[in-house]
Amino acid sequence: MRVVHIIPTYNEKENIVLLLPELVKIARQDKTRKHLILVVDDNSPDRTGEVVKKFTLTHPEVFLLTGQKQGLGKAMIRGLTYALEKLKADVVIPNEADFAFDPKYILPALEKVDEGVDVVVGSRHVGGGQTEGWTTNRKINHWVANTFFATWVAGIREVSDHNGAFRAVRVKGVQDKLSLRNYPTGFGFFCYWLYRLTRVTEKFYELPVTYKFRVRGESKISFNPKYIMGYLRDVAEYIKLSFKIRQERYTIKR
Protein backbone atom coordinates (compact mmCIF):
# COMPACT_ATOMS: atom_id res chain seq x y z
CA MET A 1 0.00 0.00 0.00
CA ARG A 2 1.38 3.42 -0.98
CA VAL A 3 0.46 6.20 1.43
CA VAL A 4 1.04 9.79 0.36
CA HIS A 5 1.05 12.45 3.08
CA ILE A 6 0.09 15.83 1.62
CA ILE A 7 1.30 18.83 3.63
CA PRO A 8 0.35 22.29 2.33
CA THR A 9 2.68 24.96 3.70
CA TYR A 10 2.79 28.72 3.76
CA ASN A 11 5.43 30.24 6.06
CA GLU A 12 5.95 27.06 8.04
CA LYS A 13 9.75 26.89 8.15
CA GLU A 14 9.95 26.37 11.92
CA ASN A 15 7.30 23.65 11.88
CA ILE A 16 8.26 21.73 8.76
CA VAL A 17 11.84 21.16 9.94
CA LEU A 18 10.37 19.34 12.95
CA LEU A 19 7.51 17.57 11.19
CA LEU A 20 9.45 16.05 8.27
CA PRO A 21 11.82 13.99 10.47
CA GLU A 22 8.83 12.67 12.43
CA LEU A 23 7.03 11.62 9.26
CA VAL A 24 10.16 10.03 7.83
CA LYS A 25 10.58 8.08 11.08
CA ILE A 26 7.04 6.71 10.81
CA ALA A 27 7.64 5.93 7.13
CA ARG A 28 10.77 3.94 7.89
CA GLN A 29 9.31 2.11 10.88
CA ASP A 30 6.19 0.96 9.04
CA LYS A 31 7.35 -2.16 7.22
CA THR A 32 3.90 -3.00 5.84
CA ARG A 33 3.34 0.17 3.79
CA LYS A 34 5.32 2.57 1.64
CA HIS A 35 4.98 6.18 2.79
CA LEU A 36 5.77 9.21 0.63
CA ILE A 37 5.61 12.77 1.92
CA LEU A 38 4.56 15.56 -0.40
CA VAL A 39 4.96 19.18 0.71
CA VAL A 40 2.99 21.72 -1.34
CA ASP A 41 4.56 25.10 -0.70
CA ASP A 42 3.36 28.36 -2.23
CA ASN A 43 6.71 30.12 -2.57
CA SER A 44 6.60 31.04 1.12
CA PRO A 45 8.48 34.28 1.82
CA ASP A 46 10.09 32.64 4.88
CA ARG A 47 11.77 30.15 2.49
CA THR A 48 9.97 27.04 3.69
CA GLY A 49 10.45 25.70 0.15
CA GLU A 50 14.23 25.97 0.31
CA VAL A 51 14.38 24.16 3.63
CA VAL A 52 12.20 21.36 2.26
CA LYS A 53 14.19 21.19 -0.99
CA LYS A 54 17.36 20.60 1.03
CA PHE A 55 15.61 17.87 2.99
CA THR A 56 14.52 16.09 -0.22
CA LEU A 57 18.19 15.72 -1.26
CA THR A 58 18.87 13.31 1.59
CA HIS A 59 15.39 11.80 2.00
CA PRO A 60 14.09 10.10 -1.14
CA GLU A 61 10.60 9.65 0.33
CA VAL A 62 10.06 13.43 0.54
CA PHE A 63 8.78 15.46 -2.45
CA LEU A 64 8.23 19.18 -2.91
CA LEU A 65 5.79 21.01 -5.18
CA THR A 66 6.09 24.77 -5.41
CA GLY A 67 3.78 27.33 -6.97
CA GLN A 68 2.11 30.70 -6.65
CA LYS A 69 -0.08 31.33 -3.62
CA GLN A 70 -3.68 30.83 -4.74
CA GLY A 71 -5.22 29.54 -1.52
CA LEU A 72 -5.24 26.38 0.57
CA GLY A 73 -7.82 24.61 -1.62
CA LYS A 74 -5.78 25.18 -4.75
CA ALA A 75 -2.65 23.90 -3.02
CA MET A 76 -4.53 20.76 -1.91
CA ILE A 77 -5.76 20.11 -5.45
CA ARG A 78 -2.19 20.40 -6.77
CA GLY A 79 -1.04 18.00 -4.09
CA LEU A 80 -3.86 15.51 -4.69
CA THR A 81 -3.31 15.55 -8.44
CA TYR A 82 0.40 14.84 -8.02
CA ALA A 83 -0.21 12.18 -5.35
CA LEU A 84 -2.67 10.32 -7.57
CA GLU A 85 -1.09 10.75 -10.98
CA LYS A 86 2.63 10.77 -10.26
CA LEU A 87 3.06 9.08 -6.89
CA LYS A 88 0.31 6.49 -7.50
CA ALA A 89 -1.15 6.79 -4.01
CA ASP A 90 -3.44 4.07 -2.62
CA VAL A 91 -4.27 6.26 0.38
CA VAL A 92 -3.81 10.01 0.81
CA ILE A 93 -3.35 11.68 4.19
CA PRO A 94 -3.56 15.46 4.16
CA ASN A 95 -2.23 17.15 7.25
CA GLU A 96 -1.26 20.56 8.59
CA ALA A 97 2.40 21.48 8.97
CA ASP A 98 1.92 22.99 12.44
CA PHE A 99 1.40 19.83 14.53
CA ALA A 100 -2.32 20.58 14.82
CA PHE A 101 -2.66 16.78 14.64
CA ASP A 102 -0.02 14.66 16.33
CA PRO A 103 1.64 12.23 13.88
CA LYS A 104 0.77 9.46 16.36
CA TYR A 105 -2.69 9.34 14.72
CA ILE A 106 -1.34 8.26 11.33
CA LEU A 107 -0.98 4.53 11.94
CA PRO A 108 -4.33 4.14 13.77
CA ALA A 109 -6.01 5.93 10.83
CA LEU A 110 -4.34 3.56 8.36
CA GLU A 111 -5.40 0.54 10.41
CA LYS A 112 -9.00 1.65 9.96
CA VAL A 113 -8.44 1.81 6.19
CA ASP A 114 -7.03 -1.74 6.36
CA GLU A 115 -10.24 -2.78 8.13
CA GLY A 116 -12.32 -1.51 5.21
CA VAL A 117 -13.09 2.12 6.04
CA ASP A 118 -12.87 4.40 2.98
CA VAL A 119 -12.56 7.79 4.69
CA VAL A 120 -11.11 8.23 8.18
CA VAL A 121 -11.69 11.73 9.53
CA GLY A 122 -9.76 13.12 12.51
CA SER A 123 -12.53 14.39 14.77
CA ARG A 124 -12.83 16.74 17.71
CA HIS A 125 -16.48 15.82 18.18
CA VAL A 126 -16.52 12.12 19.03
CA GLY A 127 -15.73 10.60 22.43
CA GLY A 128 -12.12 11.36 23.31
CA GLY A 129 -11.73 14.05 20.64
CA GLN A 130 -11.04 17.61 21.76
CA THR A 131 -9.33 20.90 21.03
CA GLU A 132 -6.29 22.15 22.93
CA GLY A 133 -5.07 25.72 23.20
CA TRP A 134 -7.96 27.23 21.22
CA THR A 135 -9.09 30.77 22.02
CA THR A 136 -12.80 31.42 22.65
CA ASN A 137 -12.92 33.40 19.44
CA ARG A 138 -11.56 30.50 17.46
CA LYS A 139 -14.00 28.08 19.13
CA ILE A 140 -16.95 30.30 18.17
CA ASN A 141 -15.58 30.54 14.66
CA HIS A 142 -15.41 26.78 14.46
CA TRP A 143 -18.93 26.30 15.83
CA VAL A 144 -20.36 28.65 13.22
CA ALA A 145 -18.45 26.96 10.39
CA ASN A 146 -18.91 23.38 11.53
CA THR A 147 -22.29 23.21 13.23
CA PHE A 148 -24.23 26.09 11.74
CA PHE A 149 -23.01 26.03 8.14
CA ALA A 150 -21.65 22.51 7.47
CA THR A 151 -24.21 20.54 9.54
CA TRP A 152 -27.36 22.66 9.57
CA VAL A 153 -27.14 24.54 6.30
CA ALA A 154 -25.19 22.10 4.10
CA GLY A 155 -26.65 19.05 5.84
CA ILE A 156 -23.49 16.96 5.99
CA ARG A 157 -24.26 14.51 8.79
CA GLU A 158 -22.10 11.53 7.85
CA VAL A 159 -19.42 12.89 10.20
CA SER A 160 -19.45 15.61 12.83
CA ASP A 161 -16.12 17.32 12.12
CA HIS A 162 -15.99 18.80 8.64
CA ASN A 163 -13.08 21.18 8.58
CA GLY A 164 -10.03 19.43 9.95
CA ALA A 165 -7.29 18.62 7.47
CA PHE A 166 -6.32 15.26 8.94
CA ARG A 167 -7.95 12.41 7.06
CA ALA A 168 -7.02 9.12 5.44
CA VAL A 169 -8.79 8.63 2.12
CA ARG A 170 -8.75 5.46 0.03
CA VAL A 171 -8.03 6.10 -3.63
CA LYS A 172 -9.29 2.96 -5.42
CA GLY A 173 -13.05 3.05 -5.86
CA VAL A 174 -13.37 6.22 -3.76
CA GLN A 175 -11.12 9.22 -4.49
CA ASP A 176 -10.50 8.02 -8.05
CA LYS A 177 -14.26 8.30 -8.73
CA LEU A 178 -14.14 12.03 -8.04
CA SER A 179 -13.10 14.72 -10.46
CA LEU A 180 -10.60 17.24 -9.11
CA ARG A 181 -12.31 20.17 -10.80
CA ASN A 182 -14.49 22.88 -9.28
CA TYR A 183 -13.32 22.83 -5.69
CA PRO A 184 -13.19 25.86 -3.40
CA THR A 185 -9.93 27.78 -3.47
CA GLY A 186 -9.72 28.41 0.30
CA PHE A 187 -10.11 26.41 3.52
CA GLY A 188 -13.65 25.47 2.43
CA PHE A 189 -11.89 22.83 0.37
CA PHE A 190 -11.93 20.38 3.28
CA CYS A 191 -15.67 20.65 3.88
CA TYR A 192 -16.54 20.44 0.19
CA TRP A 193 -14.20 17.50 -0.38
CA LEU A 194 -15.93 15.66 2.46
CA TYR A 195 -19.28 16.31 0.83
CA ARG A 196 -17.98 15.00 -2.50
CA LEU A 197 -16.73 11.87 -0.72
CA THR A 198 -20.22 11.29 0.75
CA ARG A 199 -21.44 10.94 -2.82
CA VAL A 200 -19.15 7.95 -3.50
CA THR A 201 -19.01 6.08 -0.18
CA GLU A 202 -20.80 5.56 3.11
CA LYS A 203 -17.80 4.03 4.84
CA PHE A 204 -16.67 6.85 7.10
CA TYR A 205 -14.99 6.58 10.48
CA GLU A 206 -14.33 9.41 12.91
CA LEU A 207 -11.06 8.94 14.74
CA PRO A 208 -11.04 10.92 18.01
CA VAL A 209 -8.13 13.36 17.96
CA THR A 210 -6.86 16.30 19.94
CA TYR A 211 -6.72 19.29 17.59
CA LYS A 212 -4.01 21.55 18.98
CA PHE A 213 -3.55 25.20 18.28
CA ARG A 214 -0.13 25.88 16.82
CA VAL A 215 2.75 26.87 19.11
CA ARG A 216 5.09 28.02 16.31
CA GLY A 217 4.43 30.19 13.26
CA GLU A 218 1.33 32.15 12.32
CA SER A 219 -2.22 30.95 11.65
CA LYS A 220 -3.54 31.91 8.21
CA ILE A 221 -7.08 31.93 9.60
CA SER A 222 -6.49 35.23 11.27
CA PHE A 223 -7.00 38.99 11.31
CA ASN A 224 -3.23 39.43 10.93
CA PRO A 225 -2.93 42.10 8.17
CA LYS A 226 -0.74 39.67 6.17
CA TYR A 227 -3.53 37.12 5.93
CA ILE A 228 -6.80 39.01 6.49
CA MET A 229 -7.78 39.44 2.84
CA GLY A 230 -7.37 35.73 2.15
CA TYR A 231 -9.23 34.92 5.36
CA LEU A 232 -12.24 37.09 4.51
CA ARG A 233 -12.35 35.74 0.96
CA ASP A 234 -12.28 32.18 2.31
CA VAL A 235 -15.09 32.93 4.78
CA ALA A 236 -17.32 34.35 2.03
CA GLU A 237 -16.55 31.34 -0.16
CA TYR A 238 -17.35 28.94 2.72
CA ILE A 239 -20.77 30.50 3.34
CA LYS A 240 -21.72 30.34 -0.35
CA LEU A 241 -20.45 26.80 -0.48
CA SER A 242 -22.72 25.58 2.32
CA PHE A 243 -25.78 26.77 0.40
CA LYS A 244 -24.45 25.20 -2.79
CA ILE A 245 -24.01 21.85 -1.03
CA ARG A 246 -27.50 22.06 0.46
CA GLN A 247 -28.98 22.72 -2.95
CA GLU A 248 -26.99 19.90 -4.59
CA ARG A 249 -27.92 17.39 -1.88
CA TYR A 250 -31.61 18.16 -2.33
CA THR A 251 -31.55 17.96 -6.09
CA ILE A 252 -29.33 14.87 -6.38
CA LYS A 253 -30.57 12.69 -3.53
CA ARG A 254 -34.30 13.10 -4.08
Ligand SMILES: Nc1nc2c(ncn2[C@@H]2O[C@H](COP(=O)(O)OP(=O)(O)O)[C@@H](O)[C@H]2O)c(=O)[nH]1
Ligand atom coordinates in the same frame (compact mmCIF):
# COMPACT_ATOMS: atom_id res chain seq x y z
N1 LIG B 1 0.39 25.92 0.17
C1 LIG B 1 -0.44 26.62 0.98
N2 LIG B 1 -0.58 26.24 2.26
C2 LIG B 1 -1.42 26.97 3.06
C3 LIG B 1 -2.13 28.10 2.58
N3 LIG B 1 -2.87 28.60 3.63
C4 LIG B 1 -2.63 27.79 4.69
N4 LIG B 1 -1.74 26.81 4.34
C5 LIG B 1 -1.24 25.70 5.18
O1 LIG B 1 -2.37 24.92 5.54
C6 LIG B 1 -2.24 24.45 6.89
C7 LIG B 1 -3.43 24.98 7.70
O2 LIG B 1 -3.32 26.40 7.86
P1 LIG B 1 -3.20 27.05 9.30
O3 LIG B 1 -2.68 28.41 9.19
O4 LIG B 1 -2.41 26.10 10.17
O5 LIG B 1 -4.67 27.11 9.73
P2 LIG B 1 -5.20 26.95 11.22
O6 LIG B 1 -4.33 26.03 11.93
O7 LIG B 1 -6.57 26.41 11.06
O8 LIG B 1 -5.18 28.33 11.79
C8 LIG B 1 -0.87 24.91 7.37
O9 LIG B 1 0.07 23.90 7.14
C9 LIG B 1 -0.60 26.14 6.48
O10 LIG B 1 0.76 26.43 6.31
C10 LIG B 1 -1.94 28.48 1.21
O11 LIG B 1 -2.51 29.45 0.71
N5 LIG B 1 -1.09 27.71 0.47
Ligand SMILES: [Mg+2]
Ligand atom coordinates in the same frame (compact mmCIF):
# COMPACT_ATOMS: atom_id res chain seq x y z
MG1 LIG C 1 -3.05 24.89 11.82
